Amino acid sequence: MSSITVDKTAPKSKAAAPARKRRSFDTTTGRGLLQLVAVIAFFAAWELGVRAGWISDFLVGAPSGIAKITYQMLMSGQLLTDTWYTLMEAALGFIIGTVVGSIAGLALWYSVFVARLVEPFIVAINSVPKIAFAPIVILWFGTGLISKVALAVSLTAIVALIAAYQAAKDADPDLQSLLFSMGANKHQIFYRAVVPSTIPAMIATFRINIGFGLVGAVVGEFISSQQGLGHLIYNASSLYDLNTVWAGLFVLMLMGFVLYHVIDVIERLALPWKQATTHTQVQV
């Protein structure tokens, strides 16, 4: 045992010696700084290009104009109303679609017969571009909030269903055998072995579905709506008001960014065992 310890420490101290302290941007603050510089440089070049007449203000807008219109829309309250409306559509669509899809996908684990029966239908529905449903959805559910939620649900549910079913199928059979040998019934195996092992895969699909929720909301608004960021962008672009279009797009980008990080927080809370470190490791 002692010889192992000596062997291990010897090369370690050698390896540590040449590692001199040097300035590096590869830290959280360092990377943040570089990212900020990149963003500022991008907008500065854009603004400069417009001012110098190299690019057309009419066709691409200008950062100063975007800032001005964003400020005006913020003050009038229009931007917040539209943002809130689109956020509600996307979030409701995401939550309903993900919950319904996940439950349906997990339920398929229960019956191999039913799963095999419905598989071609799932594949068929999944292969249709769901956006093509948009006109029908508007016809059925009207031009208000519900039609956008329905569209977002149609996009997110199938993704969640396929992911949940696949993850349930992939759940470790040995863990299920162990529970079975302990006398567990099918429900106990489902809740104790199958469902927990699908959680990481399901949270991974949350990230994809956040995007699809926003797609459903915005495309629905493009087709027919009275408010929302999609409505704002569509109207402004038909009036060649590029600055307003950009303002709407940047708010959408920000929304997606924030939602993505909300998923990060959910992941950390739901999967504490994934974060567990080995610093308490002790050899017997």
Next chain:
Amino acid sequence: MASASVQLSVRNIQKSFPGKGGTVHVLDGLNFDIREQDFVSIIGPSGCGKSTIFNIVAGLIAPDAGTLLHRNEEIASLRGHVGYMMQKDLLFPWRTVLDNVLLGLEMRGVDRREAVDKARQHLASFGLSGFENAYPKTLSGGMRQRVALIRTLIMDPDILLLDEPFSALDYQTRLYLEGVLKEAVEKFKKTVVLVTHDIDEAVALSKRVVVLSGRPSRVKAVHEIDIAESSPVAARGNPRFSGYFHMLCGELDIQTMAAAS
């Protein structure tokens, strides 16, 4: 052998699996007895169906023919009454050490507070106090197998089925855990069936060794191991140890030669 002391009788068990080149006969009329508080090792050439026997006893698969008698009563399997341990520790990664130990008691619907008390006592007696809330991935392989052993023992099973439980561990940890197992089995008065490919381990731990022939498997011989030392390390120092070891090696060698021809 007096029938009163027999706990589990395996009678004429047959099992075949559909394979690519036709049906594969794995077990061909297997017969052996396990006594009360016995420690039996099953050894045999690889692929001879050692794990299949366990899966049948644990109720994971059904035999094609044959019967199991438990304390003279015919049973389909010992499902719910066996403690199963494999080479993989099979700890649930999303459960803490304590919750992993509680798994079997949860399945039985034991009162949670009562179960937690019992689990803490077991963890303490196996030197795992302070690790109740740790996740399995933060533990060493030896500690994980100890948790798996506690999870098995806390259910008070009629028989422990151990399927090469230590073969993934390094030799030191393995010797240590063999000792822990042997002590626990004596303390809780358990019957153990151990499948192993390690003759050394079989001789050091067992009261009896069942030697299986190559596929399709039958019982080739049953040997009583008359070694008084209960510690697996001390047992390896017994003058008779080497004799048993070479005899079993010889038996397995003959089998491998027969299978090759």
